[in-house]
Amino acid sequence: xxxxxxxxxxxxxxxxxxxxxxxxxxxxxxxxxxxxxxxxxxxxxxxxxxxxxxxxxxxxxxxxxxxxxxxxxxxxxxxxxxxxxxxxxxxxxxxxxxxxxxxxxxxxxxxxxxxxxxxxxxxxxxxxxxxxxxxxxxxxxxxxxxxxxxxxxxxxxxxxxxxxxxxxxxxxxxxxxxxxxxxxxxxxxxxxxxxxxxxxxxxxxxx
Amino acid sequence: xxxxxxxxxxxxxxxxxxxxxxxxxxxxxxxxxxxxxxxxxxxxxxxxxxxxxxxxxxxxxxxxxxxxxxxxxxxxxxxxxxxxxxxxxxxxxxxxxxxxxxxxxxxxxxxxxxxxxxxxxxxxxxxxxxxxxxxxxxxxxxxxxxxxxxxxxxxxxxxxxxxxxxxxxxxxxxxxxxxxxxxxxxxxxxxxxxxxxxxxxxxxxxxxxxxxxxxxxxxxxxxxxxxxxxxxxxxxxxxxxxxxxxxxxxxxxxxxxxxxxxxxxxxxxxxxxxxxxxxxxxxxxxxxxxxxxxxxxxxxxxxxxxxxxxxxxxxxxxxxxxxxxxxxxxxxxxxxxxxxxxxxxxxxxxxxxxxxxxx
Numbered sequence: 001x002x003x004x005x006x007x008x009x010x011x012x013x014x015x016x017x018x019x020x021x022x023x024x025x026x027x028x029x030x031x032x033x034x035x036x037x038x039x040x041x042x043x044x045x046x047x048x049x050x051x052x053x054x055x056x057x058x059x060x061x062x063x064x065x066x067x068x069x070x071x072x073x074x075x076x077x078x079x080x081x082x083x084x085x086x087x088x089x090x091x092x093x094x095x096x097x098x099x100x101x102x103x104x105x106x107x108x109x110x111x112x113x114x115x116x117x118x119x120x121x122x123x124x125x126x127x128x129x130x131x132x133x134x135x136x137x138x139x140x141x142x143x144x145x146x147x148x149x150x151x152x153x154x155x156x157x158x159x160x161x162x163x164x165x166x167x168x169x170x171x172x173x174x175x176x177x178x179x180x181x182x183x184x185x186x187x188x189x190x191x192x193x194x195x196x197x198x199x200x201x202x203x204x205x206x207x
Numbered sequence: 208x209x210x211x212x213x214x215x216x217x218x219x220x221x222x223x224x225x226x227x228x229x230x231x232x233x234x235x236x237x238x239x240x241x242x243x244x245x246x247x248x249x250x251x252x253x254x255x256x257x258x259x260x261x262x263x264x265x266x267x268x269x270x271x272x273x274x275x276x277x278x279x280x281x282x283x284x285x286x287x288x289x290x291x292x293x294x295x296x297x298x299x300x301x302x303x304x305x306x307x308x309x310x311x312x313x314x315x316x317x318x319x320x321x322x323x324x325x326x327x328x329x330x331x332x333x334x335x336x337x338x339x340x341x342x343x344x345x346x347x348x349x350x351x352x353x354x355x356x357x358x359x360x361x362x363x364x365x366x367x368x369x370x371x372x373x374x375x376x377x378x379x380x381x382x383x384x385x386x387x388x389x390x391x392x393x394x395x396x397x398x399x400x401x402x403x404x405x406x407x408x409x410x411x412x413x414x415x416x417x418x419x420x421x422x423x424x425x426x427x428x429x430x431x432x433x434x435x436x437x438x439x440x441x442x443x444x445x446x447x448x449x450x451x452x453x454x455x456x457x458x459x460x461x462x463x464x465x466x467x468x469x470x471x472x473x474x475x476x477x478x479x480x481x482x483x484x485x486x487x488x489x490x491x492x493x494x495x496x497x498x499x500x501x502x503x504x505x506x507x508x509x510x511x512x513x514x515x516x517x518x519x520x521x522x523x524x525x526x527x528x529x530x531x532x533x534x535x536x537x538x539x540x541x542x543x544x545x546x547x548x549x550x551x552x553x554x555x556x557x558x559x560x561x562x563x564x565x566x
Binding site: 083187 | 452
């Protein structure tokens, strides 16, 4: 195992580029992405970059394998991991919504989602009794095909929903990208991380 | 054969674990902490802090029992009627069980703790004693640890003075715990909070690091009880006279921890090795303590996988009896003791009363 000055976990896909830019502009010497297929970028002794599935970012940071990471609030709401979230980075805005077939007001008995803990918590809070079905992709299909009476899923523009002929019944939470920090790394590597947090907060004139 | 989150230990780890535990127990005893023993089974109490996470079983009477999930609560309850005036010191060691708990990096469902409680005294000197023992425990284990001290009561006092409704207070505590300034700012904008309190609440999450943050905190407009808590911490650190990390934004269970809360970390290991604090009034009028996670210590130490050879190869039982009193001896079974001793690196051979170096 190589040792790095700091290990950063970023989610693959859309958020990666924006997160990379935001951290770089805040003065973090991120390694260049030389090989797009590599999963771990960086030189020993410098900053290392891990490209992960977004759900895995909180896991790596909680267990201290990565000291900091960037991930959407939607993922954090579902992860239940005890991390610091000192900065709202603002990009990657989306909402977690309750989605149903148009005109469907029947009681919800089965609910499909990529966010099982968040959904289970919602059901508990509202006193709804329904089964949660965990799916991993194209969640709206569950409502379209009748696999579930409703789905809890992330909505960005609403275009996908419209195309599927579904309606957004209720916005449950708003999400943006967050900087997350491991509890003990914030303290042990504070000379690196504290100024980074300050710079990232300054970006849009404060948190 | 064994369920998730449990471990079995073979040589040399099992020996190392017993040795580490012994070292801690001897250290605590030298400081006046007498061992106590508690049963592994308790009567289930829904108000126990770990009630939801404990293993439960049904007694023959139909009563629900819980497997021990921590020592402090039961010890305090058992002691309450028997403690007289004065200072009492206790230490404990043993296995604990949690039904939940991820089997990740030393987060086990069956694990071992060694800990102590200092009862019947409060204030900076008592806090300094407990913190000193935390440092001494790390030294006894040969671990280069960093001790982080927080003051949950400080956040607690400021939140109490904020006048926030209970739900918002809880949300504010959660935001402070995560150092989530954006959400804390939004929350405080939604509720009428005195300007000074707002300023203090927004400053506390970022007050971590070197002891200078203590001065920064003292410059904040804090309610009198919060100021008193800070003065107490300053006095404790002066008495302790060792470098610690501070986190004045620690908001963990401030209803329980009435004063300091602390943990120890070691670089390159992701979980705290020990944790404790002061909990005056929670279970006993005056009490503080801490516990070390033995499995985490083992993991952080990453013991050498090679086992040291015994010192003496005994050729007969008489030699085994004679020399095992002061040395580590192995009784030989086989034909060529010299070759065996050389191969295993055993320096001495012994027969009867005689002992000689391997040629």
